[in-house]
Amino acid sequence: MARRYGGKYSPQDGGPPPQGYPGVAPGRALPMGAPPPHPLARRTGWLLVAAIPFLGQAFGGGPEALVRGIGAFALIGGGVWLLREGLRAEAAWMARKVARRPAIPRKIFGSVVFGAGLALGAQAPEMGLAGAIVVGAVGAALSLAAFGPDPMKDKGMEGIDGFQQDRVARAVAEGEKHLTEMRDAIRRAQDPLLSARVERFAATAQDLFRAVEEDPGDLASARRYMGVYLMGARDATVKFADLWTATRDAKARSDYEALLTDLEGNFTARTQSLIAGGREGLEIEIDVLRDRLAREGVVTPKLPDPTKEPSAGQ
The missing domain is CATH 1.20.120 (Four Helix Bundle (Hemerythrin (Met), subunit A))
Structure with missing residues (x-):
């Protein structure tokens, strides 16, 4: 049986990743020059999967339900994208000894947008506006607790001009x-x-x-x-x-x-x-x-x- 050649100097086998990169399993190849992946990056995809039922509710309920369902899914998708970008920026910040804090707190904004999507999707006659706002606030708070805030300070830049x-x-x-x-x-x-x-x-x-x-x-x-x-x-x-x-x-x-x-x-x-x-x-x-x-x-x-x-x- 044919076997693929691989070794220490083979480009197909990157070897173990550098120590100190969180979220990379031992022995898994890490592309050279790429920032390390954040250990929570894969979890953001499940948020988008969980929002699929809003698309199902968008059809068959009239124009209002269509706008509400598609709008909720779009907002949740935007929130997930912001969360993922924030996690990528945080991973790059963690990998460097000297780094500035991200200019835009993407994870915080992503949690807010995610909560807004939940509030829009949950807005129904039996729940009312107040109930939808509560659902959105709880969703934003849980998202922020799950993924954490963005780095809010510079690292390793004390005394640097x-x-x-x-x-x-x-x-x-x-x-x-x-x-x-x-x-x-x-x-x-x-x-x-x-x-x-x-x-x-x-x-x-x-x-x-x-x-x-x-x-x-x-x-x-x-x-x-x-x-x-x-x-x-x-x-x-x-x-x-x-x-x-x-x-x-x-x-x-x-x-x-x-x-x-x-x-x-x-x-x-x-x-x-x-x-x-x-x-x-x-x-x-x-x-x-x-x-x-x-x-x-x-x-x-x-x-x-x-x-x-x-x-x-x-």
């Missing part, structure tokens, strides 16, 4: 746009191996994005990578996809993969350089603080080096 953070956000958005265009271009080649190769490079580039987000002062040294170099990679991907679709030139494919390898190595080196620079800056701050304390007559204890093994007599 807001203007500098905005510059980083614009640079990251520009880089993400180039990566999306690379994915769209290579998809035309209709080759899963090439798509997986581009995704791996995109994940490397996004590691650089995260490093700059955590330390906005590194933007000056990384801006070329997030703008000019990614723009060049996008243009090369577009030209390669057109050539590969027309000719299936193996030499062009080899050159393109070598280009991605070189870019990946450079992006990785730049990310490691930024991390090392941050560690060096921390050591300088510690030394300066110790010198100031020493001048004030305060003696600071010498911390042990965690990289050295303690001696037998200690």
